[in-house]
Amino acid sequence: MRVSEAINSRRSMRVFKAEPVAKADIEWIISNANRAASNGNLQPWKLYVTMGKARQRLSTAILKAMDEGDHGPGGEYDVYPKEFTPVYDTRRKHVGKQLYTLLGVPKGDAAGMLKQFRKNYEFFDAPVGMILCIEKRMGGGQWIDCGIFLDQLMLLAREKGLHTCPQAAFSRYQHVVRRELAIPEDQIVICGLALGHADPDVAPNSLITERAPIQDFTTWFTE
Numbered sequence: 001m002r003v004s005e006a007i008n009s010r011r012s013m014r015v016f017k018a019e020p021v022a023k024a025d026i027e028w029i030i031s032n033a034n035r036a037a038s039n040g041n042l043q044p045w046k047l048y049v050t051m052g053k054a055r056q057r058l059s060t061a062i063l064k065a066m067d068e069g070d071h072g073p074g075g076e077y078d079v080y081p082k083e084f085t086p087v088y089d090t091r092r093k094h095v096g097k098q099l100y101t102l103l104g105v106p107k108g109d110a111a112g113m114l115k116q117f118r119k120n121y122e123f124f125d126a127p128v129g130m131i132l133c134i135e136k137r138m139g140g141g142q143w144i145d146c147g148i149f150l151d152q153l154m155l156l157a158r159e160k161g162l163h164t165c166p167q168a169a170f171s172r173y174q175h176v177v178r179r180e181l182a183i184p185e186d187q188i189v190i191c192g193l194a195l196g197h198a199d200p201d202v203a204p205n206s207l208i209t210e211r212a213p214i215q216d217f218t219t220w221f222t223e
C-alpha cells in the first residue's frame with residue numbers, strides 16, 4: 001500500500017465488527033509506529049493496549065462510572081481551544097451535523113446524542129482499545145511526538161486492512177482509565193484509539209470529512 005493510499009483511506013470509523021484482530025498484527029503496527037520521529041528521539045509515547053475481557057472491563061467500568069454520576073475531575077488538558085473563532089466553530093459544527101445526520105440523531109435529541117457518546121467508551125465495539133498517555137513533565141514538543149506516533153498507528157492499521165478512531169473522549173474519564181489500567185499518576189491520558197475491522201455497510205462509516213484548500217493555511221515564498 002502506498003503511503004497516500006493509507007492516508008486517503010483512513011477515516012474515523014465508529015462502527016466495528018466483532019471480528020478479532022491477531023495480536024501479531026497489533027504488535028506489527030505498534031513496532032512500526034515506534035519508528036516515529038521525536039524531538040531528541042525521546043520517544044515519549046506510553047501505550048496501553050486492551051483486548052478481550054480486559055477491553056470489556058475498561059468499557060464497563062467507564063460506563064458504570066457515568067451511570068453513577070462519577071464524572072471525576074475530567075480531562076487533564078484542553079481538547080479544544082477555550083474559545084472558538086468562527087472558522088473553527090463552523091468546521092466543528094459542520095462535521096458534527098454531518099455525523100449526527102448519518103447516525104439518524106436529530107438536533108436537540110439529547111438522549112440520542114448521549115447514546116452515541118457512550119459508544120465511545122465501548123471503542124465503538126472494536127475488539128482492540130488502546131490508550132495513549134504521556135508523562136506530565138513533558139512539554140509541547142513531546143505532545144507533537146505523540147501525535148506523530150498516533151498517526152503512524154492509524155496509517156499502519158490501514159496496511160493491515162484495519163480501521164481506527166482516535167478518541168479524546170477517554171481523557172474525560174481518565175480517573176477510571178487510570179484505575180483500571182494502573183496508569184501512574186505522573187502520566188496524562190491523551191486519548192483512546194479504537195482498532196479493528198470497520199463495518200463498511202453502515203451509514204456513519206461512510207462519512208468522508210471535508211478539508212480546507214491548502215491555500216487557506218499555506219504561505220509560499222518562492223523567490
Ligand SMILES: Cc1cc2nc3c(=O)[nH]c(=O)nc-3n(C[C@H](O)[C@H](O)[C@H](O)COP(=O)(O)O)c2cc1C
Nearest residue numbers: 010011012014095120165166167168169170191209
Ligand atoms: C486526537 C483526536 C481525538 C478525537 N476524539 C474523538 C472522539 O472522542 N470521538 C469521536 O467520535 N471522534 C474523535 N475524533 C475523530 C475526529 O472527529 C475526526 O478525526 C475528524 O472529524 C476528521 O475526520 P476523519 O478522521 O474521518 O478524517 C478524534 C480525532 C483526533 C485526532
